Amino acid sequence: MKNNLTEKYIKTINKWAEKYGIKELKINDKEKIFNLKQLCIFNTNIKYIPAAIFKLTNLKSLSIYCNNLNRLPKEICNLINLKELYIHCENLKSLPNEIERLTNLESIHIECENLKQLPKEIHNLIKLKRFDIDCPNSENFPDGIAKLINLETIYIINSNGKLNLQYLIGGIVKLNNLKSLYIDIE
Numbered sequence: 001m002k003n004n005l006t007e008k009y010i011k012t013i014n015k016w017a018e019k020y021g022i023k024e025l026k027i028n029d030k031e032k033i034f035n036l037k038q039l040c041i042f043n044t045n046i047k048y049i050p051a052a053i054f055k056l057t058n059l060k061s062l063s064i065y066c067n068n069l070n071r072l073p074k075e076i077c078n079l080i081n082l083k084e085l086y087i088h089c090e091n092l093k094s095l096p097n098e099i100e101r102l103t104n105l106e107s108i109h110i111e112c113e114n115l116k117q118l119p120k121e122i123h124n125l126i127k128l129k130r131f132d133i134d135c136p137n138s139e140n141f142p143d144g145i146a147k148l149i150n151l152e153t154i155y156i157i158n159s160n161g162k163l164n165l166q167y168l169i170g171g172i173v174k175l176n177n178l179k180s181l182y183i184d185i186e
């Protein structure tokens with residue numbers, strides 16, 4: 001994969017990291033930062049993630065735990081080699097529709113109290129094996145769950161009772177590789 005990181009992007013990442021007191025991310029070696037495989041962002045004060053972070057196209061695993069983050073930039077979808085995505089952001093209100101471009105994603109865990117709906121394009125992530133969603137205020141589950149033919153595990157928690165269980169089950173019964181199903185809807 002071509003290293004498209006420029007000094008400008010590295011400076012942007014380092015300034016952002018400095019602003020939020022993230023000392024471990026201060027890297028000036030272009031090759032080292034470009035070849036990063038796993039990135040965990042844990043900070044309750046973070047309100048945004050710079051687009052430059054999403055130039056790290058060799059990432060395999062990304063974890064974001066930021067209570068004040070209310071949106072993810074669409075550039076997250078540049079992480080084409082990403083296999084695992086963990087999002088725990090209390091105030092996150094939406095996910096970018098372009099998430100469908102994360103075609104190598106095998107596991108996604110979303111725990112976001114204020115997320116109302118998932119993008120319908122999520123059904124295009126056909127390599128998904130594990131799908132965990134703990135979003136108590138979500139009002140829908142994306143159409144086309146039956147297209148996620150490689151799903152082995154589904155874990156859903158929804159406490160507002162607005163999720164259409166009958167529709168959801170209709171798609172789940174078509175998943176031949178499903179080994180584990182947990183649904184908690186109050």
